[in-house]
Amino acid sequence: MSQHKPIGGRLFTLPFMALGIVAAIGLYFLMMRFQEGMSAVTNLNGGNAWGLWVVYDVVIGTALACGGYALAIAVYVLNKGQYHPLMRPAIMASLFGYALGGFGAFIDMGRWWQFYNIFLPGNMNFNSVMLEVGLCVATYILILFIEFAPAVLEKMGAKGAVKALNKVLFIFIALGVLLPTMHQSSLGSLLIAMGYKVTPLWQTMHLQPLLAVLSALTMGFSIVIFEESFATVGLRRPAETRLLGGLGKAIMGLLVAFLIVRIAELVIQGKLGLAFAGDMNSLMFLLETTLFVIPVVILSSPVNRRSGRKLLIAALSMLFAGSLYRLNAFLIGFDAGPGYSYFPSVPEIMVTVGIVAAEIMAYLIFVKKLPVLHASKHA
Amino acid sequence: MKRRDFLKAAAGGATALCTSGAATARENLQPTPQAVGMLFDSTLCVGCKACVAKCKEVNDMPPVILNGDVQYDSAKDLSGDTLNVIKIYKNGTAAVKDNEVDGFAFEKRSCMHCVDPGCVSVCPTTSMQRDSLTGIVTYNPDTCIGCRNCTMGCPYNVPQFEYDKPYGQIQKCQMCNQPGVARVDNGLMTGCAEVCPTGATLFGPREELMAEAKRRTVLKPGEIYNYPRGDISKPYSYHEKETPTYKKHIWGEKEAGGTNVLHISSVAFDKLGMPPLEERSYASISEGVQHTLYNFLALPAVALAGLTYVVRKNINSDDNDGGES
Numbered sequence: 149m150s151q152h153k154p155i156g157g158r159l160f161t162l163p164f165m166a167l168g169i170v171a172a173i174g175l176y177f178l179m180m181r182f183q184e185g186m187s188a189v190t191n192l193n194g195g196n197a198w199g200l201w202v203v204y205d206v207v208i209g210t211a212l213a214c215g216g217y218a219l220a221i222a223v224y225v226l227n228k229g230q231y232h233p234l235m236r237p238a239i240m241a242s243l244f245g246y247a248l249g250g251f252g253a254f255i256d257m258g259r260w261w262q263f264y265n266i267f268l269p270g271n272m273n274f275n276s277v278m279l280e281v282g283l284c285v286a287t288y289i290l291i292l293f294i295e296f297a298p299a300v301l302e303k304m305g306a307k308g309a310v311k312a313l314n315k316v317l318f319i320f321i322a323l324g325v326l327l328p329t330m331h332q333s334s335l336g337s338l339l340i341a342m343g344y345k346v347t348p349l350w351q352t353m354h355l356q357p358l359l360a361v362l363s364a365l366t367m368g369f370s371i372v373i374f375e376e377s378f379a380t381v382g383l384r385r386p387a388e389t390r391l392l393g394g395l396g397k398a399i400m401g402l403l404v405a406f407l408i409v410r411i412a413e414l415v416i417q418g419k420l421g422l423a424f425a426g427d428m429n430s431l432m433f434l435l436e437t438t439l440f441v442i443p444v445v446i447l448s449s450p451v452n453r454r455s456g457r458k459l460l461i462a463a464l465s466m467l468f469a470g471s472l473y474r475l476n477a478f479l480i481g482f483d484a485g486p487g488y489s490y491f492p493s494v495p496e497i498m499v500t501v502g503i504v505a506a507e508i509m510a511y512l513i514f515v516k517k518l519p520v521l522h523a524s525k526h527a
Numbered sequence: 528m529k530r531r532d533f534l535k536a537a538a539g540g541a542t543a544l545c546t547s548g549a550a551t552a553r554e555n556l557q558p559t560p561q562a563v564g565m566l567f568d569s570t571l572c573v574g575c576k577a578c579v580a581k582c583k584e585v586n587d588m589p590p591v592i593l594n595g596d597v598q599y600d601s602a603k604d605l606s607g608d609t610l611n612v613i614k615i616y617k618n619g620t621a622a623v624k625d626n627e628v629d630g631f632a633f634e635k636r637s638c639m640h641c642v643d644p645g646c647v648s649v650c651p652t653t654s655m656q657r658d659s660l661t662g663i664v665t666y667n668p669d670t671c672i673g674c675r676n677c678t679m680g681c682p683y684n685v686p687q688f689e690y691d692k693p694y695g696q697i698q699k700c701q702m703c704n705q706p707g708v709a710r711v712d713n714g715l716m717t718g719c720a721e722v723c724p725t726g727a728t729l730f731g732p733r734e735e736l737m738a739e740a741k742r743r744t745v746l747k748p749g750e751i752y753n754y755p756r757g758d759i760s761k762p763y764s765y766h767e768k769e770t771p772t773y774k775k776h777i778w779g780e781k782e783a784g785g786t787n788v789l790h791i792s793s794v795a796f797d798k799l800g801m802p803p804l805e806e807r808s809y810a811s812i813s814e815g816v817q818h819t820l821y822n823f824l825a826l827p828a829v830a831l832a833g834l835t836y837v838v839r840k841n842i843n844s845d846d847n848d849g850g851e852s
Contacts, residue, residue, distance in 0.1 A: 185689070185691050194684055197679050225838065253674075259668070260673065261694075273647075275818075276676075278676045280821070340809060341809050
C-alpha cells in the first residue's frame with residue numbers, strides 16, 4: 149500500500165546525455181590515476197596529502213548527503229510524522245551521496261587494493277579518528293541500503309519481504325540516526341590532529357565535533373528543501389512548500405546554535421581579530437559567515453517560510469555556507485608550511501565533476517523507475 | 528517521546544560532549560625506556576650532503592636529478608624517494624655561517640621520531656607504530672590503506688606517499704632499522720650519522736644526546752670543545768673546535784611531547800623552517816576528545832538503546848494514525 153510511485157517518462161533526455169559525457173571524461177582520468185599513479189592526475193604533494201577528492205567527495209559530499217539523517221531525527225525521534233512523505237526521496241539521495249563518498253574515499257586511497265585492512269580487528273587503532281570515520285561510514289552505507297530496500301522490493305512486488313523488513317526496520321532507523329551523528333562529528337575531529345596546519349579561524353581543539361555535526365544536520369535539512377524544489381520545478385511535481393517551511397524553522401534554530409558556538413569560540417580564544425585581517429583567510433571567513441547568516445535572516449520571517457522561492461534561496465545559501473566551512477577548514481585555510489601549496493588540477497576536478505554527474509544520473513534513473521517520490525499531496 | 532523530554536536529553540548530551548573533553552584528555556606519552564635518537568648540530572653542518580647520499584644507498588632510493596644535470600643528489604625536500612635532506616637558510620648577503628642576519632645555516636629534515644607521534648595516533652590500521660623499546664617510529668606497508676592521514680597528522684610533514692607510482696606506499700626514515708636493514712638492532716648506527724664528517728649528525732641513546740645538547744648550549748662562545756663523531760656512546764673520533772653562540776633551545780626536548788631526534792642551532796628554529804609547536808601533543812588532545820565521546824563505545828551503546836526505543840514507539844504511533852511505516 150505504498151503511497152510512492154515512479155514518475156516514469158523518457159530516460160535518455162538531452163540533459164541526461166550531457167551528464168553522461170561529463171561522467172565519461174571523469175572516468176577517463178580515473179583510469180589514468182589507477183594506471184600511472186596519483187601524481188599523473190592530482191596536484192597532491194608532500195605537504196598537501198588531502199586534496200579535492202577527500203575534501204569534496206568525502207567531507208563535503210557526505211555532509212550534503214545528510215538529508216536522510218536529518219529527516220529521520222525529525223520523523224522518528226521527534227515524532228513529526230507529517231514529514232514522512234519526504235523521507236524516501238531523502239533516504240535515496242543520502243544513499244547516493246554516501247555511496248559516492250565511499251567511492252571517493254576508495255579512489256583516493258593510495259593502497260586501495262588493501263582497503264579491507266581497515267575492517268580487520270587485528271589492525272584497528274582505536275585512537276584513530278580515521279578508523280571511526282571509515283567503519284562508521286561503511287556501516288551507514290549498508291544501513292541506507294536497508295532503509296531504501298522497501299522501494300526496490302515494492303517495485304519487484306515482493307510484498308512478504310516488505311512486510312518482514314518493516315517489522316525490524318526500527319533498528320536500522322535508530323542506527324541511521326546514531327551512525328551519522330558519530331562520523332559527521334568525527335569528520336570535524338580529523339582536524340584536531342592537524343594542529344597548527346589548520347589556520348586559527350577554523351582550528352579549535354575541543355569544539356570541532358560539535359561544529360561539524362551541527363552544520364551537517366543543518367545541511368541535511370537544507371538539501372531536502374533543495375531536492376524537493378528541484379523535483380517540483382525540474383520534474384513538475386506538486387510543491388510541498390508547507391512542509392518545507394517547517395524544515396526552514398529547524399534550519400534557523402540549528403544555525404543560530406552553530407553561529408553562537410562558532411563566534412563565541414573565536415571571541416573567547418581572542419581570535420576574532422583575524423576575521424578582519426584583510427587576508428585570504430579573513431575574506432573566506434567573512435564570505436562563509438555571510439552565507440550562514442543569510443538563511444537565518446530569510447527564515448526568521450514566517451512569510452518567507454511560506455514562499456518556495458525564499459526557502460530555496462535560504463537552503464542554497466546554507467548549503468554553500470556548510471560546504472565552504474569545510475573547504476576553508478581542510479583546504480583554503482590549511483597550510484602545511486613553507487614550500488607547500490595546493491590547487492586541484494583540471495583532471496582532478498574533472499573526476500569530481502564526473503562523480504557528481506553520475507550521481508545526478510542515478511537520481512534521475514531511480515525516481516523515474518522506482519517508487520520513490522510521493523504519489524499525491526499528503527493527507 | 529515528548530519534545531520537552533527530548534530537548535532535555537539532548538541538552539544533557541551536548542553538555543557532556545562539550546565539558547568532558549578537557550577533563551579526561553590523556554597526558555603526553557613519555558620516552559620509551561631505551562629510546563635511541565640523533566642529535567643534529569646545525570653549527571657543525573657544512574652542507575656536504577654525504578648523509579643524503581648515504582641515506583639513499585642504505586634505503587635503495589634513486590638520486591633526485593635537477594635540470595638533467597647528474598652530479599649529486601639535488602633533492603629539495605622529503606619525498607617518496609628522499610627520507611633525509613639538508614636545507615639551507617639564507618638571509619641578506621648570506622656571508623657569515625650561522626648568522627641570522629646576512630648569514631646562512633644548514634638544517635637537516637628527516638623523521639624526528641616523536642615521543643608522542645601524531646602519525647601513530649591517527650593511523651587507522653596501526654601501520655605506523657612506535658617501537659616500545661627504541662621509540663623508533665616504524666611503518667608497515669602490509670596493513671596500510673594509503674589514506675595519508677599520517678602526513679596530515681605529522682607536524683613535520685615527514686611520511687611521504689609515492690604519488691608517482693600506481694602501487695605506491697608511504698616512505699619515511701625508520702632510523703635504518705627496518706627489516707632487511709636492521710642497523711640499530713645489530714649495534715650499528717644510522718647511515719647519516721656514520722658518514723657525517725663533522726659529527727653534525729650524532730647517533731645514540733636519547734638521554735645521552737640530550738645531556739650532550741645541554742652541555743653544548745651552555746658553553747661560552749669561543750671556548751674550545753671536543754666534538755665527537757658517529758655514535759655518542761662509542762665515538763670513532765673527535766675534533767676540537769671553537770664553540771659558536773648556541774641558542775638556548777634544544778628542539779625536541781619539549782615540542783609536542785618531544786622528539787628522539789634533537790636539533791641545536793645558532794639560528795632560531797622558526798627561521799630554519801621548524802613548525803610553531805607547543806608542549807602538548809596534538810595526538811593527546813585528539814585521542815582525549817575521541818575517547819571522551821566513545822569511551823569503549825559506552826555512550827554510543829546507550830544512545831542506540833534510547834534511539835531504538837523512541838523510533839519503535841514513533842513508528843507504531845504512525846501506524847495507528849493510519850500512516851505507513
